[in-house]
Amino acid sequence: MTQSSEQGDVLFYEQGASWLWVLTGPASAISMLLIQMSAGYGIQLLIPTIFFVLVSSFVALQVKAARIHTSVELTPTTLREGTERISIDDIVRVYPEPTGSEAPKWQSARALGELTGVPKGRTGIGLKLTNDRTAQAWARKHQQLRQALVHLVDERIPPERTQ
Known part of the structure; x- marks a missing residue:
């Protein structure tokens, strides 16, 4: 999937959350309306309207926050995780996926x-950065992000040969 961005082609992108979740507001309003009708109260729009406004507003706020803080974008020059951007030149190595019972x-x-850690539903990817720093990138589709990161790093720094 390649898109165009201000910094070049987008090699990997995750939006963070879908606006479809906001449809829970109208669903809650319809549910309340059906509950009123089945209980014999007839159609009274005040309570369904309150549910519609409150649920839609709260969910929209959560989706907006998720789209800001849990979105991922990789271009040939930068990796953006939430609101933090790092240069691809700062990535020295992408650590292999963990195997075995001992955590790397x-x-x-x-x-x-x-965020204080890897967001829920995402998987961390170990990165060795310049100045002997270590960090975790993360994504839902972590294999695709890992593959794109490895490709970018290997283009710049050939993999070490073992003899």
Whole structure:
């Protein structure tokens, strides 16, 4: 999936959350209306309207926050995780996926973005950064992001040869 952005082609993108969740507001209003009708109260629009406004507003606020703080964008020059951007030139190595029962050290590194950890439903990807720093990138489709990151890093820094 390639899109165009101000910094070049987008190699990987996740939006964070879908606006379809806001449809829970109208669904809650219809549910309240059906409950009123089945209980014999007839159609009274005050309560369904209150549910519609409150649920829609709350969910819209949550979706907007998720689209800001849990979206991911990778271009040939930058990786954006939430509101934090790092240069691809700062990434020295992409650590392999964890195997076995022992957790690798990079899993205790800070997650990129302003959140306190890897967001729920996402999987961390270990990154070795310049100045001997370690961090975790993250995404829902982590294999695709890992593959794109490895490709970008390997283009710049050929993989080490073992002899």
